[in-house]
Amino acid sequence: ERRYGMKNFKKKCQSYLEIIKFSLAVAGILLAVSASAQTWRSINSDMERDAVASKYYYLETDQKVIDVTQQIIDDNHIDANIIGAISDENFGNNKDLSGYTLNFKDMQAPARKFWLFGAGSKLGNVSQNIVNLTDIKGGHDMDVRGGHSYKGVSSGNAVNVVNSKVDEVKGGSTNRGSAINNKVTIGSNSEVRVVHGGLGFFNANGEVKGNEVSVSGSNAFFIYGGESQSGTISKNKVVIKADGAKRSLSRGVFGGMSASGRGDVLENEVFISGSDVERSYGRDIGVYGGKSNVGRANLNKVTITSDANGKSIIGVDIFGGASGSQLMGDPRIQALQNEVNIIGSDVRQIYGGKTPSGDASANKVTVKSDGVNRSSTQNICGGKSDAGSANENLVSVLSSDVKGDVYGGVTGFGLGHANSNVITLDDATVSGGVYGGYNDGYVGDTVNNVVNLKNNVVIAGDLSGGYGTGSDDYITGNTLNIYSKSVKAGNILNFENINFFLPKSVTNGDKILTLTGKDDTDLSKTNISAKIDNEARLEMGDKFALIDKEQGHITAPKKMINANQGISNTYQLSLEASDHQIVAKVEGKSYNPKQKNLAETSAGMQGMLQSGSDLSSSQGKSAMMSSLANTSSGSFGAAGASSVKLKSGSYVKSRGVNLVAGLSKQVNDTLSYGAFVELGLGSYDSFNSF
Numbered sequence: 001e002r003r004y005g006m007k008n009f010k011k012k013c014q015s016y017l018e019i020i021k022f023s024l025a026v027a028g029i030l031l032a033v034s035a036s037a038q039t040w041r042s043i044n045s046d047m048e049r050d051a052v053a054s055k056y057y058y059l060e061t062d063q064k065v066i067d068v069t070q071q072i073i074d075d076n077h078i079d080a081n082i083i084g085a086i087s088d089e090n091f092g093n094n095k096d097l098s099g100y101t102l103n104f105k106d107m108q109a110p111a112r113k114f115w116l117f118g119a120g121s122k123l124g125n126v127s128q129n130i131v132n133l134t135d136i137k138g139g140h141d142m143d144v145r146g147g148h149s150y151k152g153v154s155s156g157n158a159v160n161v162v163n164s165k166v167d168e169v170k171g172g173s174t175n176r177g178s179a180i181n182n183k184v185t186i187g188s189n190s191e192v193r194v195v196h197g198g199l200g201f202f203n204a205n206g207e208v209k210g211n212e213v214s215v216s217g218s219n220a221f222f223i224y225g226g227e228s229q230s231g232t233i234s235k236n237k238v239v240i241k242a243d244g245a246k247r248s249l250s251r252g253v254f255g256g257m258s259a260s261g262r263g264d265v266l267e268n269e270v271f272i273s274g275s276d277v278e279r280s281y282g283r284d285i286g287v288y289g290g291k292s293n294v295g296r297a298n299l300n301k302v303t304i305t306s307d308a309n310g311k312s313i314i315g316v317d318i319f320g321g322a323s324g325s326q327l328m329g330d331p332r333i334q335a336l337q338n339e340v341n342i343i344g345s346d347v348r349q350i351y352g353g354k355t356p357s358g359d360a361s362a363n364k365v366t367v368k369s370d371g372v373n374r375s376s377t378q379n380i381c382g383g384k385s386d387a388g389s390a391n392e393n394l395v396s397v398l399s400s401d402v403k404g405d406v407y408g409g410v411t412g413f414g415l416g417h418a419n420s421n422v423i424t425l426d427d428a429t430v431s432g433g434v435y436g437g438y439n440d441g442y443v444g445d446t447v448n449n450v451v452n453l454k455n456n457v458v459i460a461g462d463l464s465g466g467y468g469t470g471s472d473d474y475i476t477g478n479t480l481n482i483y484s485k486s487v488k489a490g491n492i493l494n495f496e497n498i499n500f501f502l503p504k505s506v507t508n509g510d511k512i513l514t515l516t517g518k519d520d521t522d523l524s525k526t527n528i529s530a531k532i533d534n535e536a537r538l539e540m541g542d543k544f545a546l547i548d549k550e551q552g553h554i555t556a557p558k559k560m561i562n563a564n565q566g567i568s569n570t571y572q573l574s575l576e577a578s579d580h581q582i583v584a585k586v587e588g589k590s591y592n593p594k595q596k597n598l599a600e601t602s603a604g605m606q607g608m609l610q611s612g613s614d615l616s617s618s619q620g621k622s623a624m625m626s627s628l629a630n631t632s633s634g635s636f637g638a639a640g641a642s643s644v645k646l647k648s649g650s651y652v653k654s655r656g657v658n659l660v661a662g663l664s665k666q667v668n669d670t671l672s673y674g675a676f677v678e679l680g681l682g683s684y685d686s687f688n689s690f
Contacts, residue, residue, distance in 0.1 A: 217243025344370025656682025
């Protein structure tokens with residue numbers, strides 16, 4: 001009976017399991033049917049363009065995560081735009097929409113204009129909505145947006161594209177509101193024609209701020225971190241990088257952009273690593289940290305660097321910030337404090353800041369090696385303004401090559417100046433000329449510019465502190481500093497000061513600066529000084545050419561100064577000018593009497609310390625013992641002043657005031673102790689006759 005009962009039990013269990021399996025299978029079929037037969041409704045709404053209604057399909061459900069497949073589109077005969085959630089004055093009472101996710105996968109996009117919105121509202125705010133695209137084919141006419149609001153705020157929305165081809169992608173967009181902190185991610189072998197992290201249109205009071213586009217191993221041809229026709233476009237970012245060996249490719253890249261209105265473009269950023277930007281034709285070509293039509297393009301930044309697989313190759317012009325394509329003379333047009341960094345990459349022309357009418361000042365351009373790859377570029381300009389000023393720009397070229405010219409600041413046909421710019425070349429070659437300030441007009445100065453040359457520097461063209469064709473000042477305060485002994489240039493002109501800081505490696509017969517051009521060199525308004533490193537090993541009678549001119553003639557300098565440096569030793573140099581050379585000769589090497597000042601000031605400090613020590617050990621000790629005359633514990637104090645003259649060949653005079661205060665204790669007739677604090681105030685003067 002037990003065996004029979006056990007067999008019967010097993011048969012019942014098997015029957016129950018088969019029933020459960022059948023039930024699950026039926027449930028799965030019902031779920032699949034339900035998914036395919038979801039209720040999709042259509043609505044006509046003007047929430048995107050106002051007064052122009054478009055048809056949208058939405059899922060009639062309370063769920064916020066919606067999967068859309070090709071089967072769902074076919075089964076529901078969806079022939080227009082798809083949206084996760086929608087609200088306007090006729091539907092949803094313009095309510096705010098947040099938290100919707102649309103997932104599109106394995107789809108063949110329709111051959112017509114096709115919008116996919118995570119959520120859209122005419123007047124409400126739209127936030128934290130997501131559209132995910134995976135393996136979408138043929139999306140040449142698809143416009144995909146994480147969120148859109150005609151007049152509200154579109155914020156925190158996102159679009160993620162993987163292995164797909166799409167026409168346009170926008171993280172968040174708005175017509176008359178703001179687009180804030182939206183993001184687009186393009187990855188894994190995708191192709192998108194136009195990408196916006198955030199897009200605004202006509203609201204002068206709106207913001208396009210904090211949006212981001214990230215591209216990895218894909219083609220994204222025109223990229224805008226944030227764009228608007230007006231309002232403020234700020235703190236948007238574009239990041240383009242390779243995905244392993246798969247490089248990204250673009251044609252126009254903008255951290256922030258004001259297309260045609262009066263928007264300010266501020267603090268936007270572009271970062272490109274191991275990827276390419278190819279030359280093309282059209283309006284939005286180039287790499288811009290920020291670009292404004294009529295407004296300020298300030299504090300924007302572009303960084304282009306190599307990666308482990310090689311250089312970035314940039315075939316378009318690069319701008320830290322650019323402002324003003326229309327309305328020349330508008331006071332809002334300016335390009336200030338922008339920055340461009342090129343690291344181990346090959347690029348075209350570089351402008352730190354550029355504008356046709358306002359100022360292009362205080363911009364910074366750095367071109368340098370990555371430690372393995374030298375960077376190369378065509379022309380470099382720290383700041384360029386056609387009708388305004390280009391002042392205080394910084395340009396550095398480090399272990400890199402320039403195939404054209406280098407300009408600190410350039411001003412054109414207006415009334416501007418190109419003053420106080422600084423150029424530093426370190427282990428660099430320049431195929432053209434180098435100009436601290438350049439004035440291409442008839443009015444305006446180019447003064448107080450500085451050019452620094454370090455290590456091996458070769459300049460094929462002119463090396464000029466300031467350049468101009470008018471009658472203004474192109475020389476005052478312009479300074480050339482040379483820190484090496486391996487410098488070549490075609491010619492030098494318009495420097496008021498040339499300073500040679502000779503390295504310790506300088507030796508007899510060296511040529512510090514070699515001029516290779518045929519034109520004569522006029523130094524009649526130039527002061528020349530030479531300083532020798534204290535560790536240099538030069539002997540009496542050694543000669544070296546500060547300037548050696550291979551062709552043409554040299555007009556003697558206005559003034560030559562023996563400005564040697566060294567703590568312990570001083571070289572006596574004679575500087576002589578000939579028709580072809582400025583020569584320095586070592587006439588002697590002597591002890592530097594100024595080093596005595598180091599010992600004398602130490603003696604002054606020691607004198608003040610000694611005065612304090614004397615007060616503590618004499619008057620302080622006596623005061624402590626007196627405080628214990630009639631008691632076993634007490635307090636004491638002492639004060640003193642001093643004026644001491646310490647003779648040292650010359651002399652040091654020190655003056656001071658010292659105070660001591662403490663507590664005392666008598667243990668027995670032979671042992672007493674105390675604790676005290678001391679304050680000392682003083683000054684000293686050293687007197688020398690060198």
